[in-house]
Amino acid sequence: MTRTKKTNSKNISIKDVARLAGVSISTVSRVINKFSSVKESHRIKVLDAVKQLKFQPSVFAQRLATGRSNVVALVIPRYEGMFYSFYVLELIRGIGTLCEALKLDLLLHIIDGKLSFNQKGVGGIIFADIISNRHQVEEAFSNSIPLVVINNYVRDLEVTCLALDNQSGAAKAVEYLIDLGHKKIAHISGDMITQAALQRLEGYKQALKKNKIPVRDEYIIETDYSRGQARQAAEKLIKMPDRPTAIFVASDSMALEVMTVAMESGLKIPADLSVVGFDDNPSGLYGPVSLTTVRQPLVKMAQDAVKELMILMDPKQEHKVKKILMPTELVIRESCSALKNQ
Amino acid sequence: MTRTKKTNSKNISIKDVARLAGVSISTVSRVINKFSSVKESHRIKVLDAVKQLKFQPSVFAQRLATGRSNVVALVIPRYEGMFYSFYVLELIRGIGTLCEALKLDLLLHIIDGKLSFNQKGVGGIIFADIISNRHQVEEAFSNSIPLVVINNYVRDLEVTCLALDNQSGAAKAVEYLIDLGHKKIAHISGDMITQAALQRLEGYKQALKKNKIPVRDEYIIETDYSRGQARQAAEKLIKMPDRPTAIFVASDSMALEVMTVAMESGLKIPADLSVVGFDDNPSGLYGPVSLTTVRQPLVKMAQDAVKELMILMDPKQEHKVKKILMPTELVIRESCSALKNQ
DNA sequence: CTGAAAGCGCTAACAA
DNA sequence: TTGTTAGCGCTTTCAG
Numbered sequence A, B: 001m002t003r004t005k006k007t008n009s010k011n012i013s014i015k016d017v018a019r020l021a022g023v024s025i026s027t028v029s030r031v032i033n034k035f036s037s038v039k040e041s042h043r044i045k046v047l048d049a050v051k052q053l054k055f056q057p058s059v060f061a062q063r064l065a066t067g068r069s070n071v072v073a074l075v076i077p078r079y080e081g082m083f084y085s086f087y088v089l090e091l092i093r094g095i096g097t098l099c100e101a102l103k104l105d106l107l108l109h110i111i112d113g114k115l116s117f118n119q120k121g122v123g124g125i126i127f128a129d130i131i132s133n134r135h136q137v138e139e140a141f142s143n144s145i146p147l148v149v150i151n152n153y154v155r156d157l158e159v160t161c162l163a164l165d166n167q168s169g170a171a172k173a174v175e176y177l178i179d180l181g182h183k184k185i186a187h188i189s190g191d192m193i194t195q196a197a198l199q200r201l202e203g204y205k206q207a208l209k210k211n212k213i214p215v216r217d218e219y220i221i222e223t224d225y226s227r228g229q230a231r232q233a234a235e236k237l238i239k240m241p242d243r244p245t246a247i248f249v250a251s252d253s254m255a256l257e258v259m260t261v262a263m264e265s266g267l268k269i270p271a272d273l274s275v276v277g278f279d280d281n282p283s284g285l286y287g288p289v290s291l292t293t294v295r296q297p298l299v300k301m302a303q304d305a306v307k308e309l310m311i312l313m314d315p316k317q318e319h320k321v322k323k324i325l326m327p328t329e330l331v332i333r334e335s336c337s338a339l340k341n342q
Numbered sequence C: 001c002t003g004a005a006a007g008c009g010c011t012a013a014c015a016a
Numbered sequence D: 001t002t003g004t005t006a007g008c009g010c011t012t013t014c015a016g
Helices: A014-021 A025-032 A040-053 A059-066 A080-084 A086-102 A134-142 A166-179 A195-210 A227-239 A252-264 A298-313 B014-021 B025-032 B040-053 B059-066 B080-084 B086-102 B134-142 B166-179 B195-210 B227-239 B252-264 B298-313
Strands: A071-077 A105-111 A124-128 A147-150 A160-164 A185-189 A220-222 A246-249 A274-276 A293-295 A323-326 A329-331 B071-077 B105-111 B124-128 B147-150 B160-164 B185-189 B220-222 B246-249 B274-276 B293-295 B323-326 B329-331
Touching: A014 A025, A014 A040, A025 A040, A059 B059, A071 A086, A080 A086, A086 A105, A086 A124, A086 A298, A086 B086, A086 B105, A105 B086, A124 A134, A124 A298, A134 A147, A147 A298, A160 A166, A160 A298, A166 A185, A166 A195, A166 A246, A166 A274, A166 A293, A166 A329, A185 A195, A185 A227, A195 A220, A220 A227, A227 A246, A227 A252, A246 A252, A252 A274, A298 A323, B014 B025, B014 B040, B025 B040, B071 B086, B080 B086, B086 B105, B086 B124, B086 B298, B124 B134, B124 B298, B134 B147, B147 B298, B160 B166, B160 B298, B166 B185, B166 B195, B166 B246, B166 B274, B166 B293, B166 B329, B185 B195, B185 B227, B195 B220, B220 B227, B227 B246, B227 B252, B246 B252, B252 B274, B298 B323
Parallel strands: A071 A105, A071 A124, A124 A147, A147 A160, A160 A323, A185 A220, A185 A246, A246 A274, B071 B105, B071 B124, B124 B147, B147 B160, B160 B323, B185 B220, B185 B246, B246 B274
Antiparallel strands: A105 B105, A293 A329, B293 B329
8 A cells, every 4th residue: 555645745736737837727637638629828838837747647536537447457267277378378468468559557357256356446347268257247247347258158148258269160170180081080178167178179079070970988088278187188099999090189288298298109290190289379380290270369359359348338339249259260280191091 | 438427327335325324424434444443233234235235435536535556567568578488477477366365456567668657546566577668667766656676686776676596597507517517508598688588698607617618609599589599599509510418598488499409300308418498387397308497486476576565565664675586496307418428 | 718616436534 | 433524636517
């Protein structure tokens, strides 16, 4: 807690500026808020005074007086897997830089299910996924605070959301493997508490079914997105008597681990095992074999989220709820090859 | 911008609570602020009313009235290399979770050199490194806003800072290589606009000199911390007629890339080339050969920074500037071996 | 184009 | 223990 008041007597307010400039505080206020109706000579005087006194308006007073707030909260579930992922940093970066440009104050909340923060005073909220914090979304919704959900296609709530088309991305990846002649395709999935993991699994199954390839349960292994569990899963799959010839992995960092395990076991990639990841994490570019993966427009999604939120925060605009699905794209690199001995 | 005022007439204030509870607004205020001097029966009534009305106090009014602010800003330089690094996410996570626990509002500013944000209304600032944004630190300093600098040992400013002991960490790493019998030790450095890169280079040189090993300029290659430049650097070193037998790399992600390049060139690690990284990035645990590296207490540094800031923000405490150096630790794994043909 | 004055919602003396 | 009241710094009618 910092006293900005009495202790720090040199705190300058709009009054001081007004006095120095020889005008009323309303005029100062007008200049600050760029009203066009101020006489040029006055404007200059005020601006000079502002500079001299290094005046910065109190945002609190402004917000109290106007009832408006340009504060945006970014709520990130406090979930381990979240922070393993490439995803979250891109998100923060995308949102952070755009908010800076738009002069929005970005408040960061890393929150677990229970905790609740004071939503009053926040102009809008961006939820980075919903994981065990659904009630917070509902709370904001019922408080009619403008909000946007990212990375989760929310069907059962009247909220604007932007999500990746995980299912079709996954399906594309698996169909690509099928086109290469693979039939024994395994899937190392992410954590099923995330929608992304569920949808990627769904896409995997969909592609198999569409091509009349039976879905084999033993070929599907769930993980928490960590490399450690990816390793275990890979080892298990590789040891199978009827070993898969291709693996679709729910994240790039796990896919990299799978490739490592495979190579340790003496398998060649892609000759002996094809691997596809998901994320387009730049790490996939490196390594002995570059990773074929599904690209997702993370930064765009993040920035679009801010833009959508801006619309919702603008009282002058119409507010219809949007459900946006961002396209994904298969990026073919070196980690897959056509099946030979077929 | 959101109207919290007229448009949204159902905005409840302390007055409404007072009316419903049948007490004065001061009593409500006292209950909210946990004054012990409120009669129990009144407290209960107020709390009930608060619940019924779903009242949340306006933080703006509170801050305006008290002159106190529990807002902490985290300022991150908008520098590409920052976001390549493992560092920044750990930082955000460490600071974010602690702020949440302490009920501090965390404001995130991703900022390039020029931009300046309204520092008024911010109770304290944490600067995540100083890279081309020194003047912002100076500005905050001259505004006497409580501030802490992380990851940069600031000598020429009377500010509290917490930094990693990069130099001794680097020296430890290089001495370890020397102890293994290496004499031809190269260094792939980070971006020299960061203090960390400079200090790691310094530690490298220091260890060599201490052991009477000449510093060879051609063995030192500067990068921007990216894997791409690490690759180039590694290729260059490996092709040298008098190839180094060991490389100390300024970051783990670059070190991983170096290992990959080496393996692509048919070199065995650690038999033909020893590699040490810096960061203790979990990625280093995986891969064909686990990476020997220098561990740094990132989360601790982040959280200590918040604690130090809290002290500075507390008007009741003494405020002496502290310069804190966090220890680093060599983590020996598999990527180094003793030099044989010596 | 400008100034006076009434709030915005809350806290903190001060009195009672 | 409680209520009254004067601000906190700014915006915004409303007159002029």
